[in-house]
Amino acid sequence: MLIAGTVIADPDTVIDDGAVVVDGARIVAVGGADDLREEYPDHDRREFDLVAPGLVGGHVHSVQSLGRGIADDKPLLDWLFDAVLPMEAAMDAEATRAAAELGYLECLESGTTTVVDHLSVNHASEAFEAAIETGIRARLGKVLMDRRSPEGLEERAETGLAESEALIREYHGAADRRVRYAVTPRFAVTCSEACLRGCRELADSYDGVTIHTHASENVDEIETVEEETGMRNVCWLDEVGLTGPDVTLAHCVHTDERERELLAETDTVVTHCPSSNMKLASGIAPIHDYLDRGITVALGNDGPPCNNTLDPFTEMRQASLLGKVDALDPTRLPAATVLEMATANGARAAGFDRIGRLEPGYRADVIGLTTDRTRATPIHDPLSHLVYAAHGDDVVFAMVDGTVRYDDGEHVGVDVEAVRSRATRHAERVVEAAGIDTPNR
Numbered sequence: 505m506l507i508a509g510t511v512i513a514d515p516d517t518v519i520d521d522g523a524v525v526v527d528g529a530r531i532v533a534v535g536g537a538d539d540l541r542e543e544y545p546d547h548d549r550r551e552f553d554l555v556a557p558g559l560v561g562g563h564v565h566s567v568q569s570l571g572r573g574i575a576d577d578k579p580l581l582d583w584l585f586d587a588v589l590p591m592e593a594a595m596d597a598e599a600t601r602a603a604a605e606l607g608y609l610e611c612l613e614s615g616t617t618t619v620v621d622h623l624s625v626n627h628a629s630e631a632f633e634a635a636i637e638t639g640i641r642a643r644l645g646k647v648l649m650d651r652r653s654p655e656g657l658e659e660r661a662e663t664g665l666a667e668s669e670a671l672i673r674e675y676h677g678a679a680d681r682r683v684r685y686a687v688t689p690r691f692a693v694t695c696s697e698a699c700l701r702g703c704r705e706l707a708d709s710y711d712g713v714t715i716h717t718h719a720s721e722n723v724d725e726i727e728t729v730e731e732e733t734g735m736r737n738v739c740w741l742d743e744v745g746l747t748g749p750d751v752t753l754a755h756c757v758h759t760d761e762r763e764r765e766l767l768a769e770t771d772t773v774v775t776h777c778p779s780s781n782m783k784l785a786s787g788i789a790p791i792h793d794y795l796d797r798g799i800t801v802a803l804g805n806d807g808p809p810c811n812n813t814l815d816p817f818t819e820m821r822q823a824s825l826l827g828k829v830d831a832l833d834p835t836r837l838p839a840a841t842v843l844e845m846a847t848a849n850g851a852r853a854a855g856f857d858r859i860g861r862l863e864p865g866y867r868a869d870v871i872g873l874t875t876d877r878t879r880a881t882p883i884h885d886p887l888s889h890l891v892y893a894a895h896g897d898d899v900v901f902a903m904v905d906g907t908v909r910y911d912d913g914e915h916v917g918v919d920v921e922a923v924r925s926r927a928t929r930h931a932e933r934v935v936e937a938a939g940i941d942t943p944n945r
Contacts, residue, residue, distance in 0.1 A: 507525075510554050513534055514847070514863070522537055523535065529907075532864055566631060568607075571808060594938040604634035606927040614813075614896030614899055617859075623644055625664070639904050641683075641859070642682070644686060645685055648688065686716040691725065693728050703746065714751065748772060773849075801845055801849055803816070824841075870902075873899055875889070
């Protein structure tokens with residue numbers, strides 16, 4: 505396939521009348537459209553206003569998709585323990601499958617082609633099956649919680665680790681390695697030392713398995729960890745082996761000098777979730793400092809209950825504007841830097857090589873956008889438009905590994921209306937079973 509338009513191949517390369525040529529699962533050429541049409545005359549042709557790399561959600565919670573709007577305007581720990589965790593505990597296999605399908609379809613139709621997904625304790629296999637079926641590229645894992653957890657979610661560390669290992673054996677590398685495993689402790693508050701150390705041992709036992717957890721999102725969380733261990737959160741995670749180039753830590757809003765040194769020294773990846781951090785009033789993550797230290801920072805939406813959308817374009821805009829306000833400097837976190845966070849840096853967080861750019865030899869994860877919008881008139885700078893003005897609903901095309909998954913408003917091979925109907929039905933049932941009050945109950 506030859507995909508033509510204004511091509512934003514990477515943050516430094518914009519081709520006004522360009523094209524991307526895909527053969528199988530790979531990009532084979534990127535350049536001027538006229539030259540490539542002549543060189544590849546037999547390829548199917550598609551035309552879009554903007555063509556860009558598929559974006560990477562460096563931290564999402566697909567199985568929380570049934571809880572959009574159930575816990576608005578609450579502080580983090582109340583939000584988590586009074587609403588989100590009870591909802592997860594009430595979810596059976598069918599609800600988990602419906603939630604994951606819904607989340608992945610929202611990602612694809614919004615331009616996210618790869619996710620780092622933090623699931624729940626139960627029924628994780630349903631999300632793996634949903635990732636395989638919907639065609640998204642995913643790094644995901646069952647959540648581990650062996651203390652301070654609601655009934656139905658807390659389990660012995662040995663049990664959770666054994667189930668995680670069974671899932672690794674079944675799903676790590678599935679769908680031509682499009683689906684891969686991350687060992688996923690919830691966070692230090694709900695995981696014992698034995699559980700956290702067991703996560704490192706398990707990840708080290710399998711080639712290409714990574715670790716994904718939360719860290720230093722909220723002041724109360726940090727105080728709890730410090731009271732128990734005598735260490736700051738990131739220092740404690742480092743002590744038990746949960747730092748390193750194969751580790752992605754979501755949030756890292758509140759870190760001190762030593763913690764930042766550790767993140768840089770260990771080459772640990774941080775995922776910034778600006779909308780979630782603002783909505784939960786968790787604070788402003790020191791993204792400038794992380795980037796200045798050479799720490800890889802990706803972008804994530806977090807979950808629908810603390811963001812309400814999985815739109816990656818919203819997250820790019822929020823990240824840039826919040827960074828400028830934090831520094832009181834309009835030159836900080838420019839569009840190119842933010843796009844790098846949402847693409848190549850996200851690829852690091854997800855542990856996939858050769859995604860995040862439109863370049864020969866890279867995997868064919870490509871999105872097409874329309875600019876047939878009043879807010880897209882005029883466009884002086886395509887990169888500026890992509891980061892500051894585009895929305896997820898501008899996406900009209902999404903390809904993952906050379907296979908078209910979303911095209912002209914339709915999910916290819918998926919009955920989206922059936923998915924939405926199932927998700928709505930299960931959401932009502934699960935929220936009621938969890939005893940969560942909403943305006944409609």
